[in-house]
Amino acid sequence: MSDTSVDARSGALGAVLDGPQVSDYWELLKPRVMSLVVFTGFAGLFVAPGHINPVLAAIAVLCIAIGSGAAGAINMWFDRDIDAVMARTSGRPIPSGRVQPGEALGFGAVLAAGSVVVMGLGVNWSAAALLALAILFYVFVYTMWLKRRTPQNIVIGGAAGAFPPMIGWAAVTGDVSFASVVLFLLIFFWTPPHFWALALYRAGDYAKAGVPMLPVVAGAAATKRQMLLYTLILLPLALVPYVLGVAGAWYAIGALVLSGLFILSALRVLRSEDDKPAMQMFGFSILYLFALFALLIVDRAG
């Protein structure tokens, strides 16, 4: 046996034949998406009027995290064909052969059902119903139906990611209110500029995989105009929690500054032919949502 064949066996093939590692299952849960979901879910729970037992609050956040991870695992099962051809996703556990597709589906389905049942039994059934709705929406409406069919895929699909603060809110109050819908809308209108900023500099990848992302179908210029439109909608929307009395003046000032900066970064992307402003806007979009919900929490705590 030559040295090269030994290297090949102990490399990629070895990783497959030796079976999955615990970290491969963790990766199926899309931990980076999970962190944003946990944070916005916690924010909804924290700013909601009323009281919740801290233990049950922790269980609610855990259920939101596991539910989101479960949806991510099922998404990776369904999207394994397109994940394999995109540079950003080709190293995921299924396309790289480390986890069998059926195993990922089973893992996701069990966690999805488990998170909803625990939420229902431990916290309340309104929160559990919203969690189930979010998971089903992400899996069936976004992943299976819209993603490969329409360039507006992430606009409607973004609703799935917008549910967490509403679920957190419902964990405390047991219902859906106008204020919790506003928190939902904040993430809903944030998702398109966030995702399209990524898609702008990954357009080649999406085109290769046949996913009709807006920059692929309508071109960069049209995408950039729509991104600006969404950031313009976000500015007044971000101030609604202040108007409703959910948050105070510090939140309002912060939301104004952050939304203004978001509009400026969209303008920079619009005026540039380069990929760099889009990459920076993608980074800023994550900071924007984190900071906005952090302000909600801080304002409520103070």
Place this chain on the structure above:
Amino acid sequence: MTTMTGPDSAEFVKRRKSRNRAMLAVLLALCVLFYVMTIARMGGH
């Protein structure tokens, strides 16, 4: 004789052991979770 990869390899056994340990940790965590959940819910009534 142990081979380099596959069901007989040391790496395969090591990974299976770590998966089993993770499963044990998850089951124990669930026991704790249901216990504290029950106590918290009973305390509320």
